[in-house]
Amino acid sequence: MTTTVSASPFAGLDAERFATHLAQRSYLPAWWIAAKQEAWNEFTSLPMPSRTDENWRFANLSGISLDHYAVPEEPSSRVPHLPNFPHASEIIFSNRQVVGRTGLSQELADQGVIFAPLDEALRDHGDLVRRYFQQHPVNLGGEKFIALNVAFAACGTFLYVPKGVKVDQPFVAQHTVTGEHQSVFPHTIVAIEDGAEASLVEFFVSGDQAAHLASGVNDLHAGQNAQLTYIGAQNWSPDTLSFQANSIHAGRDAQVQCLNVHLGGRQARHESHSRLAGPGAHCDMLALTVANGAQEFDQRTLQTHQAPHTTSDLLYKNALMDTAKTIFSGLIVVDPEAQHTDAYQTNRNLLLSDKAEANSLPGLEIQANDVKCSHGSTSGRVPAEQEFYLQSRGIDPAKAHELIVFGFFEEVLAKLANEHLHAVLSELIKSKFKQS
Amino acid sequence: MKPLSELASPPTPVLENPAEGIDQSAGNFNYDVKYEFDAGAGLNETTVRYISGVKKEEDWILEFRLKALKVFQDKPMPTHWATKDLDNIDFDKIRYYLSQGQKPKRTWDEVPDDIKKTFERLGIPEQERKFLAGVEAQFDSEAAYSNVKEIVAKQGVIFMGSTEALREHPEIFRKWFGKVIPTSDNKFSALNSAVFSGGSFIYVPPGVKVSQPLQAYFRINAENFGQFERTLIIVDEGAEVTYMEGCTAPKFSTATLHSAVVELVAMKNAKIQYITVQNWAANVYNLVTKRGIAHEGAEIKWIDCNIGSRLTMKYPGVVLKGKGARGEVISIALANDGQHQDTGAKMIHAADNTTSTIVAKSISVGQGRSTYRGVVHIPKHLKGCKNNTECDALLINSNSRTDTYPAITVRGDDHAVQHEASVSKVSEEMIFYMQQRGLSEAQAMSLAVNGFVNDLVRQFPMEYSVELKRLIELEMEGSVG
Numbered sequence: 001m002t003t004t005v006s007a008s009p010f011a012g013l014d015a016e017r018f019a020t021h022l023a024q025r026s027y028l029p030a031w032w033i034a035a036k037q038e039a040w041n042e043f044t045s046l047p048m049p050s051r052t053d054e055n056w057r058f059a060n061l062s063g064i065s066l067d068h069y070a071v072p073e074e075p076s077s078r079v080p081h082l083p084n085f086p087h088a089s090e091i092i093f094s095n096r097q098v099v100g101r102t103g104l105s106q107e108l109a110d111q112g113v114i115f116a117p118l119d120e121a122l123r124d125h126g127d128l129v130r131r132y133f134q135q136h137p138v139n140l141g142g143e144k145f146i147a148l149n150v151a152f153a154a155c156g157t158f159l160y161v162p163k164g165v166k167v168d169q170p171f172v173a174q175h176t177v178t179g180e181h182q183s184v185f186p187h188t189i190v191a192i193e194d195g196a197e198a199s200l201v202e203f204f205v206s207g208d209q210a211a212h213l214a215s216g217v218n219d220l221h222a223g224q225n226a227q228l229t230y231i232g233a234q235n236w237s238p239d240t241l242s243f244q245a246n247s248i249h250a251g252r253d254a255q256v257q258c259l260n261v262h263l264g265g266r267q268a269r270h271e272s273h274s275r276l277a278g279p280g281a282h283c284d285m286l287a288l289t290v291a292n293g294a295q296e297f298d299q300r301t302l303q304t305h306q307a308p309h310t311t312s313d314l315l316y317k318n319a320l321m322d323t324a325k326t327i328f329s330g331l332i333v334v335d336p337e338a339q340h341t342d343a344y345q346t347n348r349n350l351l352l353s354d355k356a357e358a359n360s361l362p363g364l365e366i367q368a369n370d371v372k373c374s375h376g377s378t379s380g381r382v383p384a385e386q387e388f389y390l391q392s393r394g395i396d397p398a399k400a401h402e403l404i405v406f407g408f409f410e411e412v413l414a415k416l417a418n419e420h421l422h423a424v425l426s427e428l429i430k431s432k433f434k435q436s
Numbered sequence: 437m438k439p440l441s442e443l444a445s446p447p448t449p450v451l452e453n454p455a456e457g458i459d460q461s462a463g464n465f466n467y468d469v470k471y472e473f474d475a476g477a478g479l480n481e482t483t484v485r486y487i488s489g490v491k492k493e494e495d496w497i498l499e500f501r502l503k504a505l506k507v508f509q510d511k512p513m514p515t516h517w518a519t520k521d522l523d524n525i526d527f528d529k530i531r532y533y534l535s536q537g538q539k540p541k542r543t544w545d546e547v548p549d550d551i552k553k554t555f556e557r558l559g560i561p562e563q564e565r566k567f568l569a570g571v572e573a574q575f576d577s578e579a580a581y582s583n584v585k586e587i588v589a590k591q592g593v594i595f596m597g598s599t600e601a602l603r604e605h606p607e608i609f610r611k612w613f614g615k616v617i618p619t620s621d622n623k624f625s626a627l628n629s630a631v632f633s634g635g636s637f638i639y640v641p642p643g644v645k646v647s648q649p650l651q652a653y654f655r656i657n658a659e660n661f662g663q664f665e666r667t668l669i670i671v672d673e674g675a676e677v678t679y680m681e682g683c684t685a686p687k688f689s690t691a692t693l694h695s696a697v698v699e700l701v702a703m704k705n706a707k708i709q710y711i712t713v714q715n716w717a718a719n720v721y722n723l724v725t726k727r728g729i730a731h732e733g734a735e736i737k738w739i740d741c742n743i744g745s746r747l748t749m750k751y752p753g754v755v756l757k758g759k760g761a762r763g764e765v766i767s768i769a770l771a772n773d774g775q776h777q778d779t780g781a782k783m784i785h786a787a788d789n790t791t792s793t794i795v796a797k798s799i800s801v802g803q804g805r806s807t808y809r810g811v812v813h814i815p816k817h818l819k820g821c822k823n824n825t826e827c828d829a830l831l832i833n834s835n836s837r838t839d840t841y842p843a844i845t846v847r848g849d850d851h852a853v854q855h856e857a858s859v860s861k862v863s864e865e866m867i868f869y870m871q872q873r874g875l876s877e878a879q880a881m882s883l884a885v886n887g888f889v890n891d892l893v894r895q896f897p898m899e900y901s902v903e904l905k906r907l908i909e910l911e912m913e914g915s916v917g
């Protein structure tokens with residue numbers, strides 16, 4: 001066996017490239033290497049989604065081909081600036097490598113808080129990472145892309161907040177990809193222990209306008225009575241193919257808030273599964289999408305109520321322009337034991353162009369009878385009165401649209417407790433309007 | 437291997453949550469019937485040729501059937517989205533055609549006595565039948581009795597069995613036959629197209645408003661016998677008609693299959709209202725395809741109530757083809773022990789300023805499962821389309837289950853689409869209040885459930901709404917306590 005292991009940064013998603021990736025990580029725990037090997041086998045054996053797959057209904061399957069993408073080894077110097085706002089600690093990745101990092105305060109370190117790149121966390125806290133790694137996988141159709149993520153995962157962060165520790169300011173991670181056909185596979189693991197509180201903000205950005213591939217996975221855990229806030233802001237290049245699988249596990253009386261902002265990408269799929277596992281658990285699932293050009297945003301969600309007295313509230317808002325297309329497919333599942341569940345699911349689509357397309361599949365599967373569940377979906381245009389009012393005040397139609405979209409989004413943004421984040425996300429969304 | 441004696445005595449199935457205190461045999465009836473024509477069990481080209489031969493059909497109909505058979509055989513079961521229960525249908529054990537070989541009758545006197553006896557058991561007095569505008573009673577595959585009231589015939593309305601109509605008026609019916617629902621629409625529409633028999637064909641000439649509802653009763657009356665009626669209603673410009681179908685069936689131990697195709701065509705400014713009360717026996721698979729085309733300014737309204745059957749899969753649809761067309765589906769489903777009501781609606785907007793409304797209410801009782809599945813489609817380049825969908829589900833008893841799977845596609849910025857769904861249970865306060873007033877828990881529950889569907893039941897014609905309320909009461913009585 002004399003396979004020369006090529007370290008070329010342009011090697012595709014093939015067995016050889018995977019072998020190189022694995023060989024470089026021989027210092028990591030054996031279970032992790034085994035998990036990667038298993039994931040690679042799964043990735044190669046799983047078929048690509050097919051037309052009859054209900055999980056991919058309405059999606060453009062010709063756009064998700066994984067051919068021609070390469071796994072980079074070298075970071076790029078083209079790294080966009082991190083938005084400026086107060087935060088506890090930051091880690092910046094470029095092409096899967098750490099390129100910037102601020103340390104934890106002594107106080108947080110002393111309390112046992114860990115915020116580290118995944119490879120480092122695996123080396124130093126292998127058993128702790130293992131306890132939370134892929135414990136509750138997402139099964140919403142993107143299994144192949146999750147397997148690909150695990151096989152090549154190197155960047156991504158591990159955030160661990162021990163029992164009772166409350167961190168006011170958010171932790172921040174930025175994932176950057178630069179270079180034609182380069183790909184990144186961020187894998188984020190957050191564990192907020194019993195009674196602890198923390199938030200993590202992740203930015204996904206491209207260093208250039210080239211075609212990229214991104215497949216990210218999150219494992220988010222909130223222990224008993226814990227508070228976890230997760231914000232993911234995706235602004236890849238307009239030619240990026242993006243997959244993201246988000247798993248939320250909420251224990252007894254835990255409070256989880258999860259907001260995803262989707263701006264970039266050619267075709268972006270986001271899967272999110274929240275499990276309300278302990279009595280009294282609550283989860284807010286929020287998303288804002290601005291779709292323009294020929295972008296396709298495909299969002300699939302699942303709210304599983306496994307314990308009694310659990311509540312969940314989902315609000316996904318899409319603003320559509322040009323020939324953009326969105327798909328929202330949501331499902332609430334109430335297990336027979338989960339009596340006194342209170343679950344809501346709302347999808348609102350604002351169509352700002354006569355060629356945009358909004359697909360909505362809001363589903364319910366209820367097996368308990370003492371529950372309150374509802375879902376709603378609306379798709380419509382800007383009310384003519386609002387448009388007229390703004391124009392009668394001398395505001396041009398483009399600006400009027402922007403204002404109306406912000407008014408439409410404010411219901412979601414207002415749910416953020418951190419006002420700095422509110423401002424940062426508003427700016428980010430505004431930047432998309434400036435592009436178009 | 438087990439000894440033969442053990443195999444010979446299968447364990448008696450134990451009913452979960454049996455509905456106590458109800459005379460379950462009330463709707464049971466079965467008469468020995470001698471069938472003159474019998475295509476035997478199983479389906480192949482010979483079966484199809486036999487059916488077509490018995491009916492002395494023209495070549496194009498036989499070709500249509502044979503093509504459909506091929507489509508049926510090639511299409512997979514839709515179990516990637518639908519329930520796996522479909523796999524329990526044994527197509528080889530079903531009889532696809534049985535007939536006594538009688539011609540559709542014109543007068544009541546010509547109807548054989550034993551068939552009259554069956555009607556008696558159905559509880560429909562002869563007087564009432566005469567009162568109704570037209571009764572088309574399907575006894576197994578053939579229309580056994582048809583009576584178009586003179587006034588209707590004088591107005592030029594054609595109301596006859598499918599076989600007869602294709603023979604006598606091909607110039608009217610061939611144009612639309614199989615056009616609203618193509619053979620290849622789904623596996624069961626293909627099956628129906630291959631073996632269809634019975635059903636009504638109606639043509640209403642321009643401007644004619646049929647004041648009284650036309651009515652049909654369908655029955656299944658032979659073990660393992662599938663019923664595949666085919667209905668086509670064409671209502672010409674500015675004309676109006678209401679059509680009602682009700683189903684009752686005797687109870688058998690082995691599953692039977694009912695797979696109908698119903699096509700409606702509403703020409704410019706026409707109005708069609710199609711009312712169904714489905715109460716098949718609890719062993720029937722009821723897999724029905726229903727769709728209408730509404731031309732400019734036309735209105736099609738489906739009122740669909742599903743109470744019986746083991747599994748019903750039925751999503752009445754309207755293709756809104758002309759400007760300003762309106763489509764409406766009102767759906768009530770009641771799923772009791774062992775039942776799965778998988779119902780819904782499809783609204784395909786294909787012209788400007790078209791509007792559609794879907795109101796679906798389901799009640800799941802005991803082990804029952806109800807599912808709403810819907811499609812609302814508004815394609816590119818249309819203006820001013822509106823859809824409003826409401827789905828409410830009521831759960832009674834913690835073993836019941838309800839699902840909602842809508843699919844909504846909207847293209848363009850000049851439409852308004854709304855979907856709301858809720859799941860709830862009967863409030864304890866409400867039951868408590870009624871018990872305070874001296875009602876038993878069962879009575880209170882029955883009243884609450886009737887209240888839940890009351891605003892929809894009121895849209896049914898009088899005699900149906902009364903019957904419906906009684907059916908719901910009967911279903912509810914055994915579900916509490």
